[in-house]
Amino acid sequence: xxxxxxxxxxxxxxxxxxxxxxxxxxxxxxxxxxxxxxxxxxxxxxxxxxxxxxxxxxxxxxxxxxxxxxxxxxxxxxxxxxxxxxxxxxxxxxxxxxxxxxxxxxxxxxxxxxxxxxxxxxxxxxxxxxxxxxxxxxxxxxxxxxxxxxxxxxxxxxxxxxxxxxxxxxxxxxxxxxxxxxxxxxxxxxxxxxxxxxxxxxxxxxxxxxxxxxxxxxxxxxxxxxxxxxxxxxxxxxxxxxxxxxxxxxxxxxxxxxxxxxxxxxxxxxxxxxxxxxxxxxxxxxxxxxxxxxxxxxxxxxxxxxxxxxxxxxxxxxx
Amino acid sequence: xxxxxxxxxxxxxxxxxxxxxxxxxxxxxxxxxxxxxxxxxxxxxxxxxxxxxxxxxxxxxxxxxxxxxxxxxxxxxxxxxxxxxxxxxxxxxxxxxxxxxxxxxxxxxxxxxxxxxxxxxxxxxxxxxxxxxxxxxxxxxxxxxxxxxxxxxxxxxxxxxxxxxxxxxxxxxxxxxxxxxxxxxxxxxxxxxxxxxxxxxxxxxxxxxxxxxxxxxxxxxxxxxxxxxxxxxxxxxxxxxxxxxxxxxxxxxxxxxxxxxxxxxxxxxxxxxxxxxxxxxxxxxxxxxxxxxxxxxxxxxxxxxxxxxxxxxxxxxxxxxxxxxxxxxxxxxxxxxxxxxxxxxxxxx
Numbered sequence: 001x002x003x004x005x006x007x008x009x010x011x012x013x014x015x016x017x018x019x020x021x022x023x024x025x026x027x028x029x030x031x032x033x034x035x036x037x038x039x040x041x042x043x044x045x046x047x048x049x050x051x052x053x054x055x056x057x058x059x060x061x062x063x064x065x066x067x068x069x070x071x072x073x074x075x076x077x078x079x080x081x082x083x084x085x086x087x088x089x090x091x092x093x094x095x096x097x098x099x100x101x102x103x104x105x106x107x108x109x110x111x112x113x114x115x116x117x118x119x120x121x122x123x124x125x126x127x128x129x130x131x132x133x134x135x136x137x138x139x140x141x142x143x144x145x146x147x148x149x150x151x152x153x154x155x156x157x158x159x160x161x162x163x164x165x166x167x168x169x170x171x172x173x174x175x176x177x178x179x180x181x182x183x184x185x186x187x188x189x190x191x192x193x194x195x196x197x198x199x200x201x202x203x204x205x206x207x208x209x210x211x212x213x214x215x216x217x218x219x220x221x222x223x224x225x226x227x228x229x230x231x232x233x234x235x236x237x238x239x240x241x242x243x244x245x246x247x248x249x250x251x252x253x254x255x256x257x258x259x260x261x262x263x264x265x266x267x268x269x270x271x272x273x274x275x276x277x278x279x280x281x282x283x284x285x286x287x288x289x290x291x292x293x294x295x296x297x298x299x300x301x302x303x304x305x306x307x308x309x310x311x312x313x314x315x316x317x318x319x
Numbered sequence: 320x321x322x323x324x325x326x327x328x329x330x331x332x333x334x335x336x337x338x339x340x341x342x343x344x345x346x347x348x349x350x351x352x353x354x355x356x357x358x359x360x361x362x363x364x365x366x367x368x369x370x371x372x373x374x375x376x377x378x379x380x381x382x383x384x385x386x387x388x389x390x391x392x393x394x395x396x397x398x399x400x401x402x403x404x405x406x407x408x409x410x411x412x413x414x415x416x417x418x419x420x421x422x423x424x425x426x427x428x429x430x431x432x433x434x435x436x437x438x439x440x441x442x443x444x445x446x447x448x449x450x451x452x453x454x455x456x457x458x459x460x461x462x463x464x465x466x467x468x469x470x471x472x473x474x475x476x477x478x479x480x481x482x483x484x485x486x487x488x489x490x491x492x493x494x495x496x497x498x499x500x501x502x503x504x505x506x507x508x509x510x511x512x513x514x515x516x517x518x519x520x521x522x523x524x525x526x527x528x529x530x531x532x533x534x535x536x537x538x539x540x541x542x543x544x545x546x547x548x549x550x551x552x553x554x555x556x557x558x559x560x561x562x563x564x565x566x567x568x569x570x571x572x573x574x575x576x577x578x579x580x581x582x583x584x585x586x587x588x589x590x591x592x593x594x595x596x597x598x599x600x601x602x603x604x605x606x607x608x609x610x611x612x613x614x615x616x617x618x619x620x621x622x623x624x625x626x627x628x629x630x631x632x633x634x635x636x637x638x639x640x641x642x643x644x645x646x647x648x649x650x651x652x653x654x655x656x657x658x659x660x661x662x663x664x665x666x667x668x
């Protein structure tokens with residue numbers, strides 16, 4: 001049995017013109033796997049995950065969850081999955097404990113509210129009203145509401161968006177404990193470092209389609225070379241002789257995004273000195289320069305020619 | 320307490336949220352009391368109403384005022400000519416009296432017959448002056464003051480306000496809360512759990528039925544102690560009508576909130592539902608004042624049977640068995656909106 005299997009999933013919102021949020025998605029998630037859906041806003045991540053959570057009906061295609069279908073086994077699926085939506089504002093005037101009791105009452109089996117609190121380290125806030133919690137604590141509570149039914153499969157839709165680095169790291173640690181308990185996790189995010197760190201496999205979404213899928217390492221390797229040099233000059237970037245630069249040894253690719261240039265290179269120490277001397281020969285001065293390991297972000301840039309975080313949505317995401 | 324019944328858990332959560340919101344408590348519990356207080360005082364039965372009349376300032380005005388002052392019915396103001404016109408026009412006085420001589424031989428009355436009470440004022444003044452001038456009554460008359468229990472305005476008002484409270488509380492308490500939950504995506508979040516939809520709707524109605532009772536009791540106790548409003552009918556019947564009324568409006572609240580996605584929409588819809596009933600159903604004055612052809616329509620509105628039944632039970636002490644029509648209309652409104660809401664409810668977005 002696969003934890004999730006979806007085939008040719010399509011979601012079109014009626015309208016003039018109709019909005020094709022998801023345009024033929026295929027993927028499978030193994031039991032015990034942490035699967036990441038990575039992509040810019042409007043790529044169809046939330047629409048896809050909400051179809052899999054049984055909150056939206058697909059226009060066509062099939063979605064199987066834990067070997068069952070939403071149309072016939074909706075109730076059994078809901079008993080066995082846990083969900084954290086992108087933006088749920090839980091009732092401010094209920095305490096953490098009361099909120100978890102409420103969610104627990106919906107499930108036939110599950111954890112006690114205290115056990116769920118312990119999993120997200122919120123025991124100290126047991127009797128605190130939700131309005132007094134910080135953003136990170138609220139997000140952890142949202143995850144606890146997903147855990148209280150002791151699910152086999154957990155959906156987390158952008159669990160760390162808008163959180164400060166400390167809270168984000170706390171959530172990462174919580175998600176890592178799910179992995180140790182070999183629960184299946186489907187996570188959407190637009191932070192590449194999150195996907196790189198947590199996910200066994202990643203699907204990169206863009207404009208309603210999967211444009212790449214694999215382990216983070218495989219995807220990064222697909223960029224070609226392992227390092228990225230990023231620079232810009234204090235003149236019109238159009239005057240830079242791109243051909244000249246791409247002739248440098250181990251430079252795999254030169255790309256220009258707005259005012260900045262991205263070089264995918266094998267040996268940064270060789271390329272750097274060459275690059276600087278070539279630019280000075282063109283009498284151009286650097287206004288910025290940085291080097292780093294290639295990341296999933298570069299995979300995205302490589303595939304789409306756009307940045308992940310400021311990519312303009314090509315298709316509206318779930319309204 | 321580890322695992323609760325979902326209906327109970329949802330009801331409890333709703334009750335907790337409500338009681339932790341002081342502003343909601345104010346509007347639901349104390350606003351109706353404030354209404355009774357203000358209206359009860361404004362329309363209290365005065366021992367005897369005084370009639371405002373003016374006497375034109377001239378050499379003979381004293382001859383008129385001396386007689387009129389003996390009767391405590393009149394509130395007399397002596398005015399000059401210019402002022403008198405102004406006061407008549409603006410309704411500060413009902414009648415202007417001009418004495419043309421010192422011995423009550425000739426008097427002029429000036430008034431606007433279209434203004435309510437002015438003719439009565441003229442006749443009262445005239446009778447007092449005619450008697451003072453020596454006219455004898457030829458018929459021996461006796462006045463018997465009629466005062467039936469439960470017949471004062473405040474007695475009439477309290478059942479109306481009770482019903483109005485049921486309507487407002489049901490629509491706001493259920494409708495607003497649901498749309499708020501929809502906006503906060505809590506409804507959608509619940510849909511991703513095995514929670515049953517009927518459980519949720521039943522819990523919303525149950526919680527309303529629970530926090531309605533303090534609202535009713537506060538209003539009744541207040542009216543009893545402040546205005547002496549008594550209940551002449553059977554308590555159990557009254558409780559039954561109130562319960563049925565609350566179910567009715569909780570159901571209508573569900574219906575109003577079933578599709579709305581913003582608080583503006585649901586507020587608009589609620590006002591659309593409530594405004595006609597505020598004016599038509601006889602909260603503040605009897606709907607008998609409307610032309611007769613509207614009465615059947617008015618009696619089928621959800622608020623009317625509650626008010627009519629409560630007045631019949633509380634003020635007239637009638638038996639609930641005389642109220643089949645009202646009970647029937649209420650039963651329809653208690654059942655139909657709930658099921659329509661269940662059919663068209665927007666759960667997932």
